[in-house]
Amino acid sequence: MAAPRSLRMSTGLRVASIGFIAFWCLLAAFPIAWISVMSFKLPVDAFASNPLHVVFGPFTRDAGKGLSILDIAIGGTAIWQFVRFATRRMPHLVKAHPPFGSTLLGWIFGSLLYGLVFVVVIAWILPSVMPAINKLAGPLGKPIIGFTIEHYKSVWIGDGFYRNFLNSLMVTTGVVTVSLTVGTLAGYGLARSGSSLAFWILIVALVFRALPHSVLVAGYLPVFINSAEFLRPLLGELAPTLYGKPFAVIAVLVSINQPFTIWMLRSFFQNIPAELDEAARVDGCTHFQAFRWVIMPVMWPGVITTGLFSFLLAYNDFLVTSLLLDATNQTMVPAIAGFFNRETTTTDQVKAVAAAVSITAPLFLLVMVFQRQIVSGLTAGAVKG
């Protein structure tokens, strides 16, 4: 429907509005795009004051690490195909073959496989095949842009960043599954109860959501460090020291995230008509059966959205993980603090940049695949007031 004439914008306003959007998009994408460009260059180019040097990397190219037109064409096509696959085919594939009937598991498994294939093709197969093709191609095979993945290699393999990645994976998977299991039950109960007890629980949860995390960590630390002594009367010699243990951090992050999770899931469950479970109850189901057979099949959009936000909290956390995990179990975000704290040479700095880009890449994919869910999650709490 075309807007009525009186509501149309004047040309000046239209130009200003388009200009503003363009400026905002540039502003939003620029820092992230720029550090990803930096991460592929030798330090001389990465920290050059001339932006063209950063983009084209003349020193990196002269050092024999460059991309030819042919490299760019083939690599670009490969990446484009990956993107198309992730946005078009993958959602259907996951829906068609959910392992053990769980879409969530399907997504976790699918993204892991996808990431693995991506890394193998882009970082291993293409770099080992391309030099031979470039030699045959003549002028098209001459390097024109400086490009190197050596910083990624030295961070991931040399500095053992893959261990931090695995720790992050473990912590986030744990947080998302536990958080959703516990939160879904509570959210459903709260949405269907309507008693004033439910109201007070939600109010207390709201207060808990506002607490600074450092306050809570100040409470955990002394207990976690000495937990072996505290728990000995209960558990005997098996009493663990909770400090530094990933499962303790999972429990902490799940709890910190509970207030937000139950508020969000409650608002999703309120949108599922109560007549559905009432009908099931009339047919003789208990509340749990009604939940299992009537509500569970229709709750997934809300659960996936909430799961995304739980994932973000666990993945992005710095404060809790840096204080409660020891060096061997460190996740990616606090580990990067180690990289930039010893940023003595420029090579170290570019390595830190490469690590930062590595942390951002999965989030980028996440927005690409789940944009709709993220938007609906952001507005879920808000539009209802």
Added chain:
Amino acid sequence: MKFRVFATFVGPSLLLMFIFIAAPLAAVFWQSFHVTQPVYTTVVAETCTPGFINQICTTESRIQLELDEDGIPIRTTEFVGLQTYRSVLELDRFWAAVKDFSWSKLMVIDFWKALRFTLTFTLVTLPLVIGVGLLIALAVNSAAKTVRGQIIFVSLLPFIITPVIGALSIRWLFVGDGILTAFLEWVIERDIAMLGHAWTIELLMLFYRVWHVAPFAFVVFYAGLQTVNNDTVESAVIDGANRIERLRYVVIPHLMPLIVFVSLIHLMDAYRVFEEIVGFRSQGYVISLQWLTYDFLTPDETGNRAVSSASASAMLTMVGIVIILVPLLRKTWRDHRAGLN
């Protein structure tokens, strides 16, 4: 729903929140009035060396750690009242600074410095986030339908990025002769060091937070704009309202509940400012309240964590949270009462 069924559904979640939120909160409250430290004893020892006629004897007292049978230092916990609070607030220096009317003297005391920054940060970013979010939402709402998806995608990036990494990525643009430093130097034709002064770092931190949160405000407002009643807008047009007046009297009142919602969420989050300090490595210049607690909890050179100081500063931080929450709770309470009647 019967109480027993309700309790089974909500139980696990409540249990987790009780063990990991309510109990630690109580523990922090208790810790802030107590100090746990190793026991030191003064050992007086007389050492004598043989000398002519008389022995030469020296008495010296040494302070030593008391160990138990296993060789682990004995620790005692004692009630110290408000002493930890006093030492965190550094009241002597505070009153001295107040008596001299000296702002700069006040700003060298950690707690007051952190409080000043946290409040400035929260109050300055709030209108910026709301304003920028609203502007983007209005602009996108008038843009062609085909590009809106892409714009939302790009806009979500700053929101979704890990806060520490986001702060770092902006910092790297300014490090040394980084691209933006070089650009600014070219524009104003003088040497600058964005990361060398407290106020420039603070400016970057404000910019980062607005960049990070504006997408959230944008998405919420944009969703709200979709539900603006077109009839009201048209009747406003017929009544002769121009664009600004329509915005002022139709759109903004419609969005008001959302503006309140975003403001409250932003106040809660901005008051907890922490990641910026890590990302911009500004601790030498600017610190925040939550960073202060974090710093107390980080082991110092001897491996000790100042747990009771951390607890005291955490409790002081909570005061601000309570002040922010009061209007929110009052509103929720009123809505609840209205819903019951």
